[in-house]
């Protein structure tokens with residue numbers, strides 16, 4: 001039996017949910033099917049909460065990639081583990097909720113540096129300075145409202161970018177333990193800022209959230225729960241354990257149907273729709289399209305110019321750790337997230353050799369008092385440790401630039417959700433090493449100013465957390481898989497709503513921009529489908 | 532801790548599998564609750580990090596034990612085991628020494644818990660320690676102490692009062 005819907009979404013993460021919400025708010029009768037390969041993870045409950053605190057065990061741990069399943073070729077070891085959640089609600093079930101806007105120059109990476117790619121849209125398309133006067137939508141601002149982002153609008157970069165608009169929530173202030181690094185930054189001319197976090201609504205006691213005593217960080221599951229429960233949205237349906245295997249295309253190259261496997265029953269089902277949105281994350285969106293060959297798409301839908309899966313890019317992680325012999329104030333970070341960050345090196349001047357987004361390690365300084373007690377340390381011993389050597393680390397995302405030779409391909413075999421395995425071939429740009437050393441030297445100056453002994457200044461390999469560009473947007477099919485509206489070139493009715501469509505990864509986290517882009521896609525679909 | 536010979540008598544040294552102990556009961560009797568609470572109170576006494584014999588966190592502890600016994604996997608088998616291990620230790624060493632040995636010098640070998648004593652330590656004492664620290668015990672060590680700790684639930688979300696020790700810029704006079 002074939003079922004028909006106006007829209008079908010492949011994936012149930014924040015991208016799919018945000019577009020669906022937009023469509024349903026416009027027309028509550030919209031018929032939408034949202035499929036996810038993963039299960040619905042029961043997460044709300046006190047036992048989950050305690051298990052998280054006692055064992056650091058999360059109810060969705062089994063929804064990660066398994067170590068060793070996927071492979072890397074090239075000269076780095078790509079980080080797969082814990083880089084996505086395959087489940088109802090997708091990866092925001094476990095994200096950090098740092099919600100940072102991209103900067104205007106990020107949209108013109110190639111023009112500014114002759115590396116990577118330009119976006120076919122500009123910052124102003126997401127945050128028009130004249131939004132009020134012209135009736136245009138400020139998508140960044142709406143996304144911040146929706147995620148309930150807290151932050152400080154008075155930081156210099158925010159004054160430049162926010163068109164005078166406040167954040168919906170006040171920032172988390174800096175902790176006392178941030179103080180020494182704040183002062184070190186100021187000494188070397190780095191402006192300290194407050195990490196913007198998506199705080200969302202009331203505490204949901206999820207067992208997945210580490211944001212107490214403040215409750216809640218945004219988790220797309222909650223929005224999906226609300227859409228499903230809303231009696232107005234009779235034609236909205238979500239299915240789990242539904243792994244989309246194939247996008248069937250017709251002679252013109254348009255999407256004609258999708259086939260999915262119900263992994264509980266082993267049945268394959270066919271769905272037709274007017275519009276298809278692949279919102280399956282950076283890996284799976286491109287892999288699904290690679291597997292979907294058709295009369296017009298010998299190498300996979302959207303892949304006639306061999307760009308699908310290419311240019312995969314993510315941040316390399318830089319870290320400088322320093323120590324001081326005593327901690328008389330017994331400072332610990334107190335929150336399980338960072339409160340101190342800076343965009344002082346996330347600037348047009350730094351773009352050529354790679355911007356960095358700096359932040360204080362969310363865990364340090366810290367002393368695991370309970371662990372010391374379990375080890376049988378006495379009160380005096382614990383007190384001595386609390387007042388003893390203190391470590392602080394500054395970390396940074398380094399902006400890597402997309403390269404044609406770096407690519408994601410299918411590895412034979414499937415994982416336990418029926419999704420194909422992944423191979424990533426990644427070669428570092430030979431210029432990376434010198435550039436990263438320069439950035440580490442700048443970060444190290446903060447520790448010199450703090451008078452801390454530097455324990456290490458090093459970089460890690462990139463990983464999947466913020467991976468982008470496997471279906472990147474371009475002006476034409478020659479330089480992109482998708483167009484400025486994230487529609488697959490050569491199709492009329494197939495879209496990719498994912499970080500996969502981003503032409504670059506910038507120096508900051510992607511999801512606020514993804515949310516803004518999802519809202520923008522929702523409006524585009526409302527306009528173009530006569531919904 | 533491993534330099535010491537493992538403490539306890541035949542009950543404590545009884546060999547069991549490392550995974551959670553089964554028990555046919557589906558709830559703890561009132562007296563078992565009380566015995567467990569007495570064990571919990573000894574943690575605060577041993578480290579001196581909670582005032583008034585932990586009375587202020589009793590409701591948190593109850594809620595914790597309820598979650599552990601009413602939802603799977605059930606800890607009833609572990610709790611019943613810990614009570615009998617502690618009773619044996621008290622019989623052998625007297626009250627004060629029993630807890631001192633259990634917390635600071637138990638001689639339990641590294642690795643998975645395969646004796647009843649190790650089960651009591653790993654599944655009950657250690658978890659109680661973490662629960663106690665999260666519920667407020669973290670504040671009772673060296674002063675000044677932090678105001679917040681991972682898992683500590685201390686107030687409303689948009690409360691303007693800092694829930695952590697906040698940074699005060701030098702010379703700000705605050």
Ligand SMILES: Cc1cc2nc3c(=O)[nH]c(=O)nc-3n(C[C@H](O)[C@H](O)[C@H](O)COP(=O)(O)OP(=O)(O)OC[C@H]3O[C@@H](n4cnc5c(N)ncnc54)[C@H](O)[C@@H]3O)c2cc1C
Pocket residue numbers: 010011012013014015016035036037038082083084085086087088089090091092094095096097098099100242243244245279280281282284285288419464465466497498499509510511512514
């Ligand atoms: C540890 C970690 C921390 C992070 N922290 C931050 C942060 O602080 N700030 C930030 O901006 N970003 C952060 N991110 C990134 C953020 O999680 C992602 O950008 C975001 O969740 C992506 O949303 P999405 O909807 O595109 O994809 P996802 O949320 O990954 O959802 C995709 C869904 O599609 C399903 N799917 C895939 N293939 C198929 C198929 N063939 N058929 C059916 N279903 C399929 C998957 O099961 C999955 O549920 C973090 C990521 C990680 C891993």
